[in-house]
Amino acid sequence: MLPADVQSFRVVRGEIVPDWLTPADHPWLRDLLDLAEARVGGTAQELDDALANAEITRAPLRRLRMAKHVLRGLVERRPPERPLEPRAVREVVFGAATDVRSGGSWSREEALRRAGEVLRASVEEVERCLLLDLPGEKRVALSEPLPSPVELAARINLALVQGLLRRARTVRVVAHGNARDLVRHARLQGLLCVARRTGGTTTLEFSGPVALFRHTTLYGRAQASLLPRLPWCDRFELAASCVLGGAQATLRLGPADPAFPSTPPRRFDSALEEAFAKELARRHPDWGLVREPEAVEADGVLLFPDFALFRRDRPRERWMVEIVGFWTPEYLRTKLEHLGRAAGEGWIVCVDERLNCGTEGLPDGVSVVPFKRRLKASGVLEVVSGRAPLASRPPVSLGLTHFFVDWAGRKPPTDPVHARLASLRAGDPVTLVRRGPWVMVEAEDGPVAALSAKGRDHWAPRLGSVREARVAEVRVRQRSESGPAFRGRLRVDAWRVPVVEVDLEPQP
Structure with a gap:
């Protein structure tokens, strides 16, 4: 996503109008891609200098700045092969320089020669390895080919709106059809989200990073990862209320906006859930688990359990387990109120204490399973079985x-x-x-x-x-x-x- 000082947009009557890259920008994007591709195999400093000094004809200045920022993120910077360890080389060279110092002056060539004798290397090798661990000496490489100008323009536009969402107080997405992947991703990313369904339409209301007190950068990245998934709904509308320099403006996006790459998003899987499932299977074989059971509706709000737990000898008795990601005390209270009105199975809410985005801790009187880093299956089953855990010892x-x-x-x-x-x-x-x-x-x-x-x-x-x-x-x-x-x-x-x-x- 683009940082605020690189973003290019206008505000017209309270509406944010992004400075989209269009087909007219494709020719100069091709020139920029050629410039970057020519630096593959060279040093990172050479690439940075080339991009900083590039004067691409016909390129609007603010769009060019956005393109350069995105392009830098598309290349890898790999450590070069180092026949000698640079830190050790510097120690030897500085020691040799001290030895050959005479009357306030010293011979660089003599210091390198002596260092080469100590390191059993040529003067050229010593000189080449002296600063080889600096960031600018990393080698430019590509793990995959650079995109076409068409695809690069879409990525720049996407990075622009992702950066704008970092300034959002609230975000509302209305998805028409095929919204399951969107809802699943929001849940697995742990976003503060309320979902409602009316017919074939699913409405998701998110708290934006600006509305939170803590973890705003981490939360902003998680929320930005939703955007590439929007086009894979049949139809969608997004409205974000953003804070821009003390004023408020609305960002609106729809399928016609040129902000979405053509490649489908990769599936996101939760390592936390995977570890929980493995522990349950290994340590508690008499219990079964269903991942991603059907959503449950309560008071018009959709609730998405992560698991359904059941004893294998009583498969009809199920406990729904929801793992809460980012949270605030008020968000937890509201969620537990909805769960209390949900008919059917019992619910267990598990809360990662590290992802509190508010200024207070867990609210008093709420029944949750707190955890840090890893959710233990044994702790959840103790709640299911109604047993008070033994006095625990800290990890x-x-x-x-x-x-x-x-x-x-x-x-x-x-x-x-x-x-x-x-x-x-x-x-x-x-x-x-x-x-x-x-x-x-x-x-x-x-x-x-x-x-x-x-x-x-x-x-x-x-x-x-x-x-x-x-x-x-x-x-x-x-x-x-x-x-x-x-x-x-x-x-x-x-x-x-x-x-x-x-x-x-x-x-x-």
């Missing part, structure tokens, strides 16, 4: 000092551990297992990390009290972060290290 994070952080780095690039680490996501379950003298962290398909001697001594006696373990995050470690004495044992320049969070058995 324990294994810091990096508990890990042998170079373990994966000493494996060759072809070792399966790198593929396992690449597919690892926050929330994925892992186990801590004693393997000979080691305590290993293992995913479903094999080991992903090893504990250090300190970590082994601490956790080996406690393995029996570990109830669950999961990935909290996955960090990337670079060769330069290892001690100089250990770098020679590394087989790769970068590798992943999981940070693990552990739940201990409840206290009686």
Whole structure:
């Protein structure tokens, strides 16, 4: 999406009129694409300089600025091959420069020559690697071909309206037919949304980023991701009330506006829901789960459960589980009022405490299952079964000092551990297992990390009290972060290290 200082639009009688790119802009867009394509393989600095200094004839200045911004995001900037580690090269060169300094002056050539002797490299190699880790030295690459001028114009127009939606206080979408994907995506993105259905029309009313106090950037991105899905409804109308410099204006969009690429949007899947379903199947096989059951209507409002839970010996008794994404206390109160009027199955509302967009915490007197990062199936089933949970112990994070952080780095690039680490996501379950003298962290398909001697001594006696373990995050470690004495044992320049969070058995 485009930042505010790049957006081009007018306000006419309270209505926002975007400065759309049209077929008349396609010729100069072709020139801009050719300029970028010619820099593939060069440095990022060369591309940035070329775009900054490009004088494309017939290109309106404000549209050209929007096009340059979008085009920069279509190329990849990859680290170049580095025969020598730049940080280590600089240390050696600066040390050599100090040694050859005489009377306040020094010889650059002599410093590079001495550094080359220490590093066993030529002067040319030393000079080339000296600043090779700067952002501008990254190489320009394409993971897929650049779009055509027609497609680029549509992407620029889409980025423009996505940026304008970042200024919205409220957004209303009326979708006619085939609105299921739109509703599903809004739900999975966790947007603050109320949906109503009348005949073949579904109306969605969203809170905009401007109406929130926290997470406005994250929420704005989530809401902007709805726009590419609008054309896949049979027909739609969008109206957004936007705040522009203290004044208010309305942005209206419909199928005829040139803001939508022709490629269908990719399906969005929730890793949180996937992890919940896997845990339920693994730890609670007597329970079944239906994903995305039919919507339930209450007071004219559509309610979209994420799961329907049922015991396999009593399949007709179902509990509807809804996972709330972004929320405010008032939004929760209203939602729970609607759920209280919904006939049929019982409802369980699960709330991610990190995604509170208001200034207050969870409201008093509401019955919800709070969680952070990962929703535990056991916690939901305790509510279903009406059992009060045992006194819980707070999760324990294994810091990096508990890990042998170079373990994966000493494996060759072809070792399966790198593929396992690449597919690892926050929330994925892992186990801590004693393997000979080691305590290993293992995913479903094999080991992903090893504990250090300190970590082994601490956790080996406690393995029996570990109830669950999961990935909290996955960090990337670079060769330069290892001690100089250990770098020679590394087989790769970068590798992943999981940070693990552990739940201990409840206290009686």
